Amino acid sequence: MTRLSRSVSAALAVVLIAVTAACSSPAELEAVEIPSTPVGEQATWVVESLSSEHAIETVDVDGRFTEEMIAEVPLDQLALVLDRFRETRPWVATAYDGDETQAVVRLESAKSTPLQMTIAVDDAGTIAGLFFGAPSPEHTPAASFDELTSALGAVEYDAQLYVSEGGETVYEFGNGSPGPIASAFKLYVLGAVVDAVAAGELAWDDELVIDDAVKSLPSGELQDRPSGSTVDVIEAASKMIAISDNTATDLLIRAVGRDAVEAQLEIMGHSDPSLNTPFATTREFFWIGWGDEALKERWADGDEAERRAVLADVPAGVPPIDGITEDVVWTDDVDWFATATDLVRAHEALQQKASTAAGQPVRGILSANPGIDFGDEWTYVGFKGGSSTGVMSGAWYLEREGGEPVVAVMLASSDDPTAVVDPAAVFAHVQDAVALTLAAD
Numbered sequence: 555m556t557r558l559s560r561s562v563s564a565a566l567a568v569v570l571i572a573v574t575a576a577c578s579s580p581a582e583l584e585a586v587e588i589p590s591t592p593v594g595e596q597a598t599w600v601v602e603s604l605s606s607e608h609a610i611e612t613v614d615v616d617g618r619f620t621e622e623m624i625a626e627v628p629l630d631q632l633a634l635v636l637d638r639f640r641e642t643r644p645w646v647a648t649a650y651d652g653d654e655t656q657a658v659v660r661l662e663s664a665k666s667t668p669l670q671m672t673i674a675v676d677d678a679g680t681i682a683g684l685f686f687g688a689p690s691p692e693h694t695p696a697a698s699f700d701e702l703t704s705a706l707g708a709v710e711y712d713a714q715l716y717v718s719e720g721g722e723t724v725y726e727f728g729n730g731s732p733g734p735i736a737s738a739f740k741l742y743v744l745g746a747v748v749d750a751v752a753a754g755e756l757a758w759d760d761e762l763v764i765d766d767a768v769k770s771l772p773s774g775e776l777q778d779r780p781s782g783s784t785v786d787v788i789e790a791a792s793k794m795i796a797i798s799d800n801t802a803t804d805l806l807i808r809a810v811g812r813d814a815v816e817a818q819l820e821i822m823g824h825s826d827p828s829l830n831t832p833f834a835t836t837r838e839f840f841w842i843g844w845g846d847e848a849l850k851e852r853w854a855d856g857d858e859a860e861r862r863a864v865l866a867d868v869p870a871g872v873p874p875i876d877g878i879t880e881d882v883v884w885t886d887d888v889d890w891f892a893t894a895t896d897l898v899r900a901h902e903a904l905q906q907k908a909s910t911a912a913g914q915p916v917r918g919i920l921s922a923n924p925g926i927d928f929g930d931e932w933t934y935v936g937f938k939g940g941s942s943t944g945v946m947s948g949a950w951y952l953e954r955e956g957g958e959p960v961v962a963v964m965l966a967s968s969d970d971p972t973a974v975v976d977p978a979a980v981f982a983h984v985q986d987a988v989a990l991t992l993a994a995d
């Protein structure tokens with residue numbers, strides 16, 4: 555099962571999509587068995603609630619959701635959203651894929667189009683994330699690069715896909731221009747950390763202090779730790795890459811300095827570092843994008859000096875996230891930007907750093923979460939992806955026995971917040987490209 559983004563677990567609570575009356579689903583649906591795991595038990599409760607004859611009220615959801623989730627979406631709103639889905643009852647779970655704490659469930663009703671429910675629970679078995687969306691469409695793997703090009707040409711978002719092998723271009727789709735990369739920018743932060751360790755300015759076992767000044771919004775876990783608690787550099791770097799922990803990222807940026815991350819853009823081969831100068835933290839990104847319209851306007855219109863002034867004016871704390879799933883902000887330059895080949899060079903630079911004493915942990919950090927499955931032929935998969943409203947990115951560094959390294963990068967963006975929401979569908983094109991590269995050898 556593809557690892558779920560931790561943004562599901564706290565920042566994003568429930569997205570209500572239109573449920574239209576449709577008779578395409580059969581009246582008799584075959585239910586799958588949902589396992590008695592912590593997440594399975596909560597998934598069963600959701601399915602039963604959506605099929606109940608009784609309206610879902612606040613008292614019914616009380617105690618089911620974490621405090622962090624309730625802080626983002628109050629119980630009365632959660633009850634209201636679930637009750638809207640109940641209107642097209644009964645719902646049947648017809649497919650289930652999950653582990654102990656997270657699962658994806660396909661729900662079908664004779665009165666509605668199918669839904670895909672993504673659900674996650676915390677260590678106590680309490681619901682930490684619940685997301686409803688359209689099921690991933692069936693994907694037929696491309697049999698050739700020409701078929702892959704046709705498939706990418708038919709998507710409803712701006713797509714760029716680049717694959718290299720041994721430093722040589724294997725496949726390229728798109729115009730090669732810079733696009734928003736969301737959390738893939740964290741590759742440059744990791745590079746800055748390695749160089750700081752190499753310079754003796756930082757050590758992997760140094761303790762960083764979590765405080766209110768650096769706490770950001772999820773995805774991640776460190777924002778939930780008490781202020782004054784500590785985390786060492788290697789744990790922060792690991793969380794920054796594996797679960798895209800935003801507070802860990804901002805801790806590391808503070809530790810090395812904003813200027814050091816900006817310097818990494820050139821060091822790691824970015825074609826136009828000015829696109830990300832000044833380099834915003836994730837907390838600043840949330841404030842500028844969704845917390846203060848005046849800051850966003852100043853950022854969109856500003857040169858480097860004005861943008862640095864904007865960063866200085868970002869309020870303390872974190873903003874409310876109203877509109878974060880509806881409002882596209884990368885079109886106002888609120889994001890981090892790179893070309894697909896920039897991210898190829900970033901991965902290659904990190905592998906070079908990994909061969910040094912200071913960079914010894916890098917390969918393990920990058921490979922902790924491979925993002926998607928490419929098959930058993932690959933002995934190493936380093937990955938960093940990112941997503942924001944209207945944005946999705948993924949960058950992989952792959953190795954296999956007897957072959958040259960393959961680097962694959964996918965950038966997807968749209969001004970429509972609903973166009974880029976399914977990582978399985980977007981990244982299936984990357985799986986195709988890598989499979990075709992392997993077949994051609």
